[in-house]
Amino acid sequence: MASLPSIVVGNTIKLDRFKKHTPSSLSLENRNFNTKEFVKALDPFHLDFREALSLIQEGNTKVESSFYIPLLQECIEKNSVSDVQALHALVIKRGSYQDLFLMTFLVNVYAKCGTMESARKVFDNLPKRNVVTWTSLMSGYVHNSQPLLAITVFKEMMEVGGYPTNYTLGIVLNACSSLCDIELGKHIHGYIIKYGIEYDASIGNALCSFYSKCGSLDMALKAFCRTREKNVISWTAVISACGDNGHSAMGLDMFVEMLSEGVEPNEFTLTSVLSLCCIIQALGLGTQVHSLSIKLGYGTQIPVTNSIMYLYLKSGCISEAKKLFDGMNTISLVTWNAMIAGHAQMMDLGQDGLSTHFSGIEALKIFQRMKRSGMKPDLYTFSSVLTVCSNLVALEQGEQVHAQTIKTGFLSDVVVGTALVNMYNKCGSIGRASKAFIEMSTRTLISWTSMITAFAQHGLSQQALQLFEDMRFIGVRPNKITFVGVLSACSQAGMVDEALAYFNLMKNEYKINPVMDHFACLIDMFVRLGQIEQAFDFIKKMEFMPSEFIWSILIAGCRSHGKLELGFYAAEQLLDLKPKDTETYFLLLNMYLSASRWKDVSRVRKMMKDEKIGKLKDWSWISIRNKVFSFKPENRLNQEGEVAKLLEDLQEKARVLGYQLQANLEVVDEEEETTLLPAHHSEKLAVAFGLLNTSNGGQIWA
DNA sequence: CTAGGGTTAG
Structure with missing residues (x-):
């Protein structure tokens, strides 16, 4: 502490001394100074946060209010509310509470630390407020997911005759987007036109993302076009708007246009563009964007790398993805999640059952590695892993993950809950699926749809239809996938009248155009009733x-x-x-x-x-105790005799029960002298093998 | 001092 008194001159901490050590641009009287540099400038005096704090606390010196700024800044970085409170107490004790600039910043700091109650208290005790103070409070509410309060504050400000700036209106628009309050948003748009700041970039960008989030791509594009001096953010906003509204290809076109206009993308643009490449599987373009990212120096940015890695995984380029993963300095939670989700996605990509199976196993292995590394899973992790378990029909692993979601508290998340319903359904346990559904605290349309479809798949048509009516009763609007579930429930039960009624309800009341799956349900129903002509x-x-x-x-x-x-x-x-x-x-x-x-x-x-059509390439596989056995019709087996005998026994039993094997299944092709095996014969082999190699009463999932 | 853009899920 010996060196400290040298900067305390008289009753004021002399800040002039700092200037000698800092660039001339860093004037402390200029309130727009770069706080980070200021903090760095404190270094030669060894004034870290604690020392500076105790310096102010110990002496009776009057402290220039700007001295608090870097200290408060540090509190934000450390997210330390108690330090903010200590500084706040000092500010009051030393009389700086009259400094509106400082007090506004304090509102901000409390807000950024997530303590809106304190921010509000500071705000309420202020004798004077300016637009920035109001705006800071509003921004705090928006960032702490209390958009409704932000709007209340905005209305209060307008009532006392405040005059909003472009910052203020941008924040209110943000609140409107998260509330999907289109009405108020349009009202704000009215102010914007009145003030004539529609062409301002900051306003245009806010409008663009507001309309995008409310699902109006047209208006978002208009807002973008009206923006006079489009900056990187404007372009990034409009590209994301296209993607968020299902026009990924258009978004990529905009990106190309942006490049030809000579605007250089930043890391935000690149991640956004890469996620669009991911959606439409544009691996070629994605690879080019990858090299561009490296060229522009964003090659090591975590979000950029994450999205490239995810793109490679989704496109099936495992080695490329692995190379990126292994080369990353820091592996974030998102990285792990992308890796797991990527492998889960590859399960859909798999050409055959076996590669699907391996992608799933790999995803579970990565999940284990992630936990071993000490990274805590979150809701994204759990929902991906549960999806993997459903695809693998891995009930045991699914149960374990279920337990972990309870322990970590993520079970209460809607998406995790829905994934759990799907997992139990896919693993054949409709009872536990519906238990999981009932225990959910909130349900989305997707949760309802999953449960309805699950009942339908298990032939529980009444329950499916009852659930559908419950869903409508509480005002959840079904989509086309919900109707696939409903129609398949009717189809299963042969309820022709109900099926046709729901089909019409969908078209007329919900204005949903039928797609192939809806027709498939109805056609399946008629076919099973023997009404082939219908x-x-x-x-x-x-x-x-x-x-x-x-x-x-x-x-x-x-x-x-x-x-x-x-x-x-x-x-x-x-x-x-x-x-x-x-x-x-x-x-x-x-x-x-x-x-x-x-x-x-x-x-x-x-x-x-x-056409050079050869033999049936039909083959099956089965996983027993984590080992995979594959079966081809022509394969020789260790237990061939036993398998054949078991199949014969089963066929005999089936015959006794009245099941007649379709006579035309086995056909001998005399010309080729090959035996044409019945379709799915290899599946029979696999199931028989499974029966022989699992303990009695063990279940085999198909 | 207040803003506008990004990655992972069903």
């Missing part, structure tokens, strides 16, 4: 080309109900859609064979020869 009528009524799935439903119906002609037609249609599909060729061939239509048989055979 099913075909519905297909003809659709405004779009029937999907492969729809034709296969119809084919199955035609086969079991002996509608051969329509069946042949449907199969030929399916072949049109999937010209090289082995399974479809065999299906059609089998159908003609069983109808003894030899002309068609040889025609299809010739087509198959021309």
Whole structure:
């Protein structure tokens, strides 16, 4: 402390001494000084926070109010409320509380430390306020997710005759976006026009993101176009607006336009653009943006690297992603989450069941590594991991994660809760799925939809429809996916009238245009009721080309109900859609064979020869105690004899129970001298193998 | 002193 008194001259801490050590631009009288540099300037005097504080506390010296600023700044960085309180007490004791500038900053500091009650108290005790004081309080409420209070403060300010600046209006617009208060937002837009500051960049940017968040891309684009001096932020805002409203490709076009206008992107722009590349799987462009990021010096920015890594994972470039991951200096929570979510996404990307399985296992391994590294999982982690567990049908792991969400308190999150419902449903436990649903404290449309679909999938149509009515009753608006669940519930139960009523409700009351899945439900229903003609009528009524799935439903119906002609037609249609599909060729061939239509048989055979259609590539796999066994029809097995015997036994039992094996399943192709195995035969092998190798009563999930 | 932009989820 020996060196400290030298800067205390008379009764005032002399700040002049600092100036000698600092650049000339750093004038302490200028209140726009860079606080960080100021704090650095304190270094030669070894004045760290504690020393400075005790210096003020010990003496009876009068302290220039600007002396507090860097100290308060440090409190924000350390997020230390108690230090703010100590300084606040000193400010009052030493009489600086009349300094409006300092007190406004104090409002800010309390707000940034998340203590709005204190910020409000400071504000309320002020004898005078200016726009900045009002604005600071409002900004505090917005950043502490109390947008409603921010708006109240704004109204108070307007009542006492305050005059908002562009900063103020920007903050209010922000509050409107998080409340989705379109009315007030438009009202504010009115002020903006009145004040003639519509063309101001800061206002234009705020308007752009306001309209974007309220779902009006048109208005967001207009706000952007009206902005006179567009800066990086304007471009970033409009690019994100495109992405947030489902126009990722347009966003990328805007990015190209931005570059041609000579505006240099920053790390925010780059991350935004990369996330758009991710959505539309534009790996090529993404790679270019990656090199651009490195060129501009943002190559090591964590958010930039995270989004590039996620893009690579989503595109299936595991080694590229891994390289980035291994090269990162700091691995943030988001990095881990992106890594896990990326592998979860790759499960959908997988070409076959096996690679899907491995992506899932890898995701769980990364989750373990993350926990070992000491990183605490959050709601993003848990929902991804639960999704992985559902895709893997890994009930045990799912249960463990469930326990962890309880312990960490993340179970109360809607998304985690919904993921849990899906996990239990996928693992075959509808009871626990509905228990998880009931225990949720809040539910989104997606939660309701998941539960409705789960009931429908388990054939519990009544429960599904009851839940749908409950959902409507409390005022949640269903979307098209909800209706897929509802229609499939009706379809399962063969409730034709209800199905048609809900179909009309969807179109007329909710103005939702039916998509392929809705028709598939209805067609499936008619087919299963044996009303093949009605099913075909519905297909003809659709405004779009029937999907492969729809034709296969119809084919199955035609086969079991002996509608051969329509069946042949449907199969030929399916072949049109999937010209090289082995399974479809065999299906059609089998159908003609069983109808003894030899002309068609040889025609299809010739087509198959021309298309070089070979053997069925159908194979299955099963995971037993974390080991994967794969089965191909032609494979030799260790337990071949046992498996064959078990299958025979099962077939015998099934026959006794009245199940008739479809005669046309096994067909011998004399020409090729290969046995055509029935579809999913390998699946039978896998299940039989599973039965032999799991303890009695163990369950096998398909 | 007050603003406007970003990564991970169902």
